[in-house]
Amino acid sequence: MEMVPIRDGFILAGALFALGLIGVLVRRNVIFILMSLEVMLNAAGLAFVVAGARWGQPDGQVVFLFILAMAAAEVSVGLALVLELYHQYQSLDTDAASRMKG
Amino acid sequence: MTIVFYVAGAVATVSTALMITRLHAVHALLYLIVSLLAVSVVFYTLGAPFIAALEVIIYAGAIMVLFVFVVMLLNLGEQAARAERALLKPSMWTGPLILAAILMAEFVCLLTAGSSGRFGGAMIGPRGVGASLFGPYLIGVELASMLLLGGLVGAYHLGYRKTPKPEVG
Numbered sequence: 001m002e003m004v005p006i007r008d009g010f011i012l013a014g015a016l017f018a019l020g021l022i023g024v025l026v027r028r029n030v031i032f033i034l035m036s037l038e039v040m041l042n043a044a045g046l047a048f049v050v051a052g053a054r055w056g057q058p059d060g061q062v063v064f065l066f067i068l069a070m071a072a073a074e075v076s077v078g079l080a081l082v083l084e085l086y087h088q089y090q091s092l093d094t095d096a097a098s099r100m101k102g
Numbered sequence: 103m104t105i106v107f108y109v110a111g112a113v114a115t116v117s118t119a120l121m122i123t124r125l126h127a128v129h130a131l132l133y134l135i136v137s138l139l140a141v142s143v144v145f146y147t148l149g150a151p152f153i154a155a156l157e158v159i160i161y162a163g164a165i166m167v168l169f170v171f172v173v174m175l176l177n178l179g180e181q182a183a184r185a186e187r188a189l190l191k192p193s194m195w196t197g198p199l200i201l202a203a204i205l206m207a208e209f210v211c212l213l214t215a216g217s218s219g220r221f222g223g224a225m226i227g228p229r230g231v232g233a234s235l236f237g238p239y240l241i242g243v244e245l246a247s248m249l250l251l252g253g254l255v256g257a258y259h260l261g262y263r264k265t266p267k268p269e270v271g
Binding site: 003004008009012015016019020022023026027029031032034035036038039042046049050052053056057058059060061062064065066068069070071072073074075076077079080081082083084086092 | 104107108111114115118119121122127130131134137138141144145147148149150152153156157160161164165168169172173175176224226230231233234235239242246249250252253254256257260261
């Protein structure tokens with residue numbers, strides 16, 4: 001029973017992060033952008049857990065808990081903003097809100 | 103045991119790639135949930151069972167419920183029933199079902215493997231994480247609680263609908 005090599009764990013985290021980044025850059029729907037942000041945060045946490053498992057320390061898992069709390073706060077505020085955007089523009093397209101109005 | 107890691111990683115990557123290419127938000131949510139479950143299996147194979155459980159409970163449970171709630175809230179309308187019938191076509195949920203079945207097979211394999219299903223590295227359970235979290239990282243816990251309070255107040259403020267004042271003659 002050998003351990004998973006740290007390189008493969010980082011490759012997986014990097015691939016998930018890149019997919020999330022592509023989603024943020026390509027999609028114009030706010031809900032898709034928020035979901036891709038979740039994927040990116042999750043991939044960053046995965047990298048921390050991989051590194052923590054490599055040295056057998058709990059610090060990586062502790063940092064993942066902080067990322068989890070941050071993602072929960074981010075998504076609650078973000079979804080409230082999505083509802084506000086929909087009430088303002090009747091659309092979820094980010095281009096609808098490209099102009100700020102004082 | 104490492105094969106479980108690679109299969110779960112492949113499932114996570116494929117379902118995330120399918121997630122960012124879906125046209126409708128509900129289909130993307132199905133794939134995103136499968137992706138989070140696959141990452142949870144990856145956490146288990148890395149020797150972090152506590153984090154794997156939290157990933158399922160908080161990410162795939164609480165946060166995804168928020169997403170589903172908002173997507174369904176924005177979907178209301180007279181044609182909502184017709185739209186839902188179109189959304190729940192079998193061709194739409196067979197993809198997530200197959201990927202989830204792969205994860206389920208891995209789960210059964212891990213359960214039946216017994217002692218040979220152990221992974222190579224040291225497993226760090228909730229005890230080690232808790233001792234570290236409330237020891238050297240106590241200030242981080244306090245800061246996270248303040249962040250969550252800020253998120254709560256912000257979401258309440260943004261979601262607050264002002265009721266129109268009655269006209270006073």
